[in-house]
Amino acid sequence: MAMGTTAPLAVRMRPTSLDEVVGQRHLLGPGSPLRRLAASSQTAGGGAASGQSVILWGPPGTGKTTLAQSIAHSSDRRFVELSAVTAGVKDVRQVMEAALTDRDLYQRSTVLFLDEIHRFTKAQQDALLPGVEQGWVTLIAATTENPSFSVISPLLSRSLLLTLEPLDDDDIVMLVERAIADPRGFGGRIALDDDARAQLVRLSSGDARRALTALEAAGAHALEAARGDADDDEDDDGDAPVTVTAEALASAVDRALLRYDRQGDEHYDVISAFIKSVRGSDPDAALHYLARMIEAGEDPRFIARRVIVLASEDIGMADPQGLVIATAAAQAVQLIGMPEGRIPLAEAVVYLATAPKSNRSYLGIDRAIxxxxxxxxxxxxxxxxxxxxxxxxxxxxxxxxxxxxxxxxxxxxxxxxxxxxxxxxxxxxxxxxxxxxxxxxxxxxxxxxxxxx
Structure with missing residues (x-):
């Protein structure tokens, strides 16, 4: 492990070509748009892929930035990277002007990677259109939010939308083992026992960055502890890898922050699953999704409001007491705050999930309206x-x-x-x-x- 570097493990382990990318097999087959984009020459207009802009949509840690940078390493075209968090219209226009100059004077094409495009306003996205439409740049945009809602229609219609999936367990294991063995990572100085490996896979929730971040914390913790033990043991074999156990992993990583974007699709998916689990009378699933929202830092007032709506919409007159309990839980959260507020929320959720269900009053008011x-x-x-x-x-x-x-x-x-x-x-x-x-x-x-x- 290169102890002198300050770059995080997830950054050091980024692939340098598409062949090294783990996961997303459905996007990386022979002849795929990403393969053509990576293989195209620097000459402007030199291939079908050179003018094809791409929007990469997927959860955090699925390889959007990795794919863009791998394409940059594989292609000999000019590569420019912007983040929508810090860039503005002025930055976009500067890139477009430079790309137009390179095309006209040097016959050189430009790839613009724009991270988190959903953070751009409509006006900022409009500034991308001339360059994309005229082929001055090949845009590779990344987003964690549904582009249908976060990207303007003219830009969508001129781009190929590619959906990335969370990595499966085998992919995560492959990434972890590569980081353990590779000199860019730990260089064989640590090893994972089976329980720690399984725990790390569960903790990652399909997010490569989270898996490598947790591995880095656990590995550094284990190496530090081993150095302390070696100082006390003159017979210690310094060349043997240090084994990271499940207990060591748990002590190094405070908690498994589940993949959850409060402003993105996961926000809506989890609250939808929560509502449907209560409606479906499954208290175990309801508590699971409640825990995911709490651990992700969801506003407890938002959760309490949804519980009140659930009590009226799905339990209704089958058990009118449900609304009383839901309202009391919301008031309790306001009074005592979190983390104790999780307890009355859980009580209300279990009550509603196990209560008889009726949506008749809800249907009645909708008919009347x-x-x-x-x-x-x-x-x-x-x-x-x-x-x-x-x-x-x-x-x-x-x-x-x-x-x-x-x-x-x-x-x-x-x-x-x-x-x-x-x-x-x-x-x-x-x-x-x-x-x-x-x-x-x-x-x-x-x-x-x-x-x-």
């Missing part, structure tokens, strides 16, 4: 109108109204819906939990309202 928006309504019946403002009684407002508390069973026979909607039913109780009782009671109420006995 649809009718109102479609203009399917009438005037409020005269006997229900306000009779207390001046002149109201002269118009007959309130005349004939029956006070429900004076009627037998507390239900008075009278019409409440406007005339065009008489007989319309928005709420139809389900057959689960408390709603079974509601269904029987509501049927009796509706018969009384209709004047039936």
């Amino acid at each position: 649809a009718d109102v928006r479609a203009g399917d309504f009438g005037r409020v019946p005269t006997h229900l109108r306000d009779a207390h403002y001046p002149g109201a009684k002269r118009l007959g407002h309130g005349k004939g109204y029956r006070y429900a508390h004076d009627a037998p069973h507390g239900v008075a026979t009278q019409q409440h819906l406007p005339d065009p909607l008489v007989g319309r039913r928005y709420y139809e109780p389900g057959a689960h939990g408390f709603e079974r009782d509601v269904a029987a009671r509501l049927e009796r109420i509706r018969r009384i309202l209709a004047g039936e006995r």
Whole structure:
């Protein structure tokens, strides 16, 4: 291991050609666009791939920057790298002007790698269009967010969209073993036992950068401990690799930060899985996704709001207590904060996941809103109108109204819906939990309202 370097292990171990790239086999087959791009010559217009811009979309740690840099090493064209975090329109225009000059004066083509393109505004992305459209540059853009939402349509239509997948377990193992053996990495000075290797693969969640970062921390920790032991043991064999155990890995890495971009697709995927797990009455899966959101640093108020919506939308009248518990959990999170707030959140989540389910009240209000928006309504019946403002009684407002508390069973026979909607039913109780009782009671109420006995 090159102890003098300050570059992180993940940077030192970046491939220098596409043949060294691990994973993404579906993008690296013979004749693929990336292969053609890497093989094309520096001469402007020298091949079909030289003008083909590419957008690489995938989760963090799947090789977007690695692919771009590998193409740069494989191709003899000018390579320029910008980050959307720090670059602006001025930087983009400078690259475009230089690329146009190189093309016209030296017949030399330029590859522009733009990292995190989703952070560019529409105006900043517009500045890329002339160069991409006229072929001044071949753009390789990387993003962790869905380009359909984060990249402007004109740029999308002029680029080839390639989707990267999380690395599988075998890919992670290959990367780790390469970093252990390669002189750019540990140079054979450490070894992983089977438990540590399995734990490292789990911790990475398909993210190569996370795997190598954790390996670097664990390896440095193990080597430091071994040096301390060697000072106390004169017979120690300094040439033998230091074995990293699962316990050593755990002590070197504080916690497994799961792959989770709070502003990207993973944010929406995890909250979607969380909601569907509660709706599907699976408390174990619901707690798993809750833990992922908590560990990723998701705003607990966002989680609490989703729990309240779940209580109303998916549990509803099957167990009205669910909304009370969800609201109480949200208030508790506000009062006590995190990390203790995870406890009332977990209680509410387990309660809702194991409660009977009904979406009937949710469907009912949506049906009613649809009718109102479609203009399917009438005037409020005269006997229900306000009779207390001046002149109201002269118009007959309130005349004939029956006070429900004076009627037998507390239900008075009278019409409440406007005339065009008489007989319309928005709420139809389900057959689960408390709603079974509601269904029987509501049927009796509706018969009384209709004047039936």
